[in-house]
Amino acid sequence: xxxxxxxxxxxxxxxxxxxxxxxxxxxxxxxxxxxxxxxxxxxxxxxxxxxxxxxxxxxxxxxxxxxxxxxxxxxxxxxxxxxxxxxxxxxxxxxxxxxxxxxxxxxxxxxxxxxxxxxxxxxxxxxxxxxxxxxxxxxxxxxxxxxxxxxxxxxxxxxxxxxxxxxxxxxxxxxxxxxxxxxxxxxxxxxxxxxxxxxxxxxxxxxxxxxxxxxxxxxxxxxxxxxxxxxxxxxxxxxxxxxxxxxxxxxxx
Amino acid sequence: xxxxxxxxxxxxxxxxxxxxxxxxxxxxxxxxxxxxxxxxxxxxxxxxxxxxxxxxxxxxxxxxxxxxxxxxxxxxxxxxxxxxxxxxxxxxxxxxxxxxxxxxxxxxxxxxxxxxxxxxxxxxxxxxxxxxxxxxxxxxxxxxxxxxxxxxxxxxxxxxxxxxxxxxxxxxxxxxxxxxxxxxxxxxxxxxxxxxxxxxxxxxxxxxxxxxx
Numbered sequence: 001x002x003x004x005x006x007x008x009x010x011x012x013x014x015x016x017x018x019x020x021x022x023x024x025x026x027x028x029x030x031x032x033x034x035x036x037x038x039x040x041x042x043x044x045x046x047x048x049x050x051x052x053x054x055x056x057x058x059x060x061x062x063x064x065x066x067x068x069x070x071x072x073x074x075x076x077x078x079x080x081x082x083x084x085x086x087x088x089x090x091x092x093x094x095x096x097x098x099x100x101x102x103x104x105x106x107x108x109x110x111x112x113x114x115x116x117x118x119x120x121x122x123x124x125x126x127x128x129x130x131x132x133x134x135x136x137x138x139x140x141x142x143x144x145x146x147x148x149x150x151x152x153x154x155x156x157x158x159x160x161x162x163x164x165x166x167x168x169x170x171x172x173x174x175x176x177x178x179x180x181x182x183x184x185x186x187x188x189x190x191x192x193x194x195x196x197x198x199x200x201x202x203x204x205x206x207x208x209x210x211x212x213x214x215x216x217x218x219x220x221x222x223x224x225x226x227x228x229x230x231x232x233x234x235x236x237x238x239x240x241x242x243x244x245x246x247x248x249x250x251x252x253x
Numbered sequence: 254x255x256x257x258x259x260x261x262x263x264x265x266x267x268x269x270x271x272x273x274x275x276x277x278x279x280x281x282x283x284x285x286x287x288x289x290x291x292x293x294x295x296x297x298x299x300x301x302x303x304x305x306x307x308x309x310x311x312x313x314x315x316x317x318x319x320x321x322x323x324x325x326x327x328x329x330x331x332x333x334x335x336x337x338x339x340x341x342x343x344x345x346x347x348x349x350x351x352x353x354x355x356x357x358x359x360x361x362x363x364x365x366x367x368x369x370x371x372x373x374x375x376x377x378x379x380x381x382x383x384x385x386x387x388x389x390x391x392x393x394x395x396x397x398x399x400x401x402x403x404x405x406x407x408x409x410x411x412x413x414x415x416x417x418x419x420x421x422x423x424x425x426x427x428x429x430x431x432x433x434x435x436x437x438x439x440x441x442x443x444x445x446x447x448x449x450x451x452x453x454x455x456x457x458x459x460x461x462x463x464x465x466x
Contacts, residue, residue, distance in 0.1 A: 014452050015433075042466045046458055049408050049465065050427040052401070056308040059321055063299060066325050070332060 005029055006036050013040050018047055280344035288335045299328055302345070305429070306352050312424045313356035315413040323359060327352045342438055349431075349439045353421050360417050404465050411461040419454035422447050427455075 009026045013036075016022060022030070030036055059065075214224045280301070286294035306327055311320035330351050331338075338347065412420060425436045426447075437444045459466065 011452075014455065015448060042459055043455065045466050046455060046462060047427055049404055049462070050412075050423070050458070051430070053312065053405055053409060053428050055304055056311045056317065056320070058303040058307040058324065062303050062307070062321065062325070063296065066299060066328055069325060069329060073329065 006033060009033070009036050010039055010043075013043055018044060018051075281340055284331075284335055284338055284344060287332065288338075295332060298331070298344075302348055303328070306348060309349065309424060309429060310352055310356045312409070312412060312428055313353075313417075313420060314359055315409065319359065323352070323355045326355055343435070346435055346438045349425070350441070353439060357417050357421070407465060408458070408462060411458050414461065415454055415457055419450050419457065422450045423454035423458075426451050 006029070009022075009029045012022055012026050030040060212224060212226050214222055216222050278297075280298065283294040283298045287298065303324060307320055307324040310323045310327075311317055314320055314323070327348060331348055412423065415423065421440060422436050425431045425439065426433070431439075433444050433447050436447045440447065
């Protein structure tokens with residue numbers, strides 16, 4: 001019972017301020033309890049010693065050092081923000097460069113798809129259509145859809161290329177083809193039962209040592225190519241039984 | 254000159270008139286001014302609290318130079334977090350909480366580094382009883398002032414041996430004279446816990462300071 005009261009009184013002593021007065025019950029108990037009196041004496045003395053610890057003053061240059069520290073940290077923060085902006089700009093520039101390269105690549109690819117090689121055009125003799133070599137993947141086309149180029153109009157390649165206006169415009173903006181590779185096309189076959197009168201003949205003067213061709217490159221510059229006379233295997237289609245044919249003009253084939 | 258055009262403006266104006274005019278020299282007002290870029294207001298706050306904070310951290314860490322650095326760090330954090338400051342409690346509670354956290358972090362760092370002050374206590378090899386490197390002179394002194402000085406040094410060393418969870422409430426209560434309620438808010442704990450820890454801290458000190466009591 002006594003220990004319980006002592007505990008309560010000591011708790012009150014601890015919680016109260018040094019200057020505050022204790023309750024009447026605690027004071028009455030202190031008058032009778034020697035142990036609690038001793039506790040109160042030591043507690044009071046200890047708290048007086050602890051509270052006697054003086055406030056330690058900050059150094060005189062405290063404000064100056066604090067301002068310098070704040071200023072340096074502010075500069076550091078602004079530098080960090082500038083560095084972040086710089087990194088962001090570099091990333092943006094890199095992304096823009098990649099987009100530019102991508103767009104340029106697509107443009108070049110589409111340009112290459114637009115301009116088709118001249119070998120796709122078929123060179124035929126006037127009035128005849130020569131079928132091009134069949135491609136497995138190509139669908140059959142009608143002669144009207146098939147792009148043809150007459151021999152008499154070799155410069156009209158662009159107009160004959162396609163019905164697509166954009167493609168036609170793209171082709172006309174390019175230089176006209178000034179030469180045609182006849183070697184890529186099969187030569188027309190002349191059979192013996194064909195009427196020779198309807199065949200086109202190429203008068204060649206075989207007495208000359210060479211065959212000279214003058215070509216214009218479209219810019220006013222002409223180039224002359226001299227092709228030597230070549231002989232190749234052929235079959236004479238004239239009927240030898242007809243005597244009049246024995247005197248056919250020289251050089252007619 | 255501003256003119257009131259709507260009923261809402263009138264109601265707002267009357268509400269403003271009903272609010273008490275805040276003292277421009279209060280801590281809250283100074284921090285509000287600091288938030289808007291008023292450096293003089295922040296300087297006034299520093300001048301009010303620099304000694305208290307430095308002294309408090311010094312009592313916690315028993316290292317003056319370190320205490321000054323931590324006090325400066327406390328004010329730097331107040332300045333940086335001025336935008337996030339809430340008026341839910343007193344500014345002194347706010348700044349003491351920052352200082353307490355910094356001091357406890359410093360004590361934990363020291364514990365990890367196992368630094369031992371040559372002028373304080375350190376554990377004996379068996380780790381059972383702390384041994385004082387510089388024991389107090391038991392001889393009676395002629396000058397009472399010297400006695401008081403030595404007593405204060407002894408109590409400072411004794412406080413330095415307390416565990417950090419007992420040290421902070423004891424300093425806040427018995428050195429700075431703060432209320433239990435404010436200490437509880439600073440330490441973010443209950444008032445009962447604060448009272449219990451202060452009682453335990455005084456018990457430790459009574460044992461260590463028995464020669465002076």
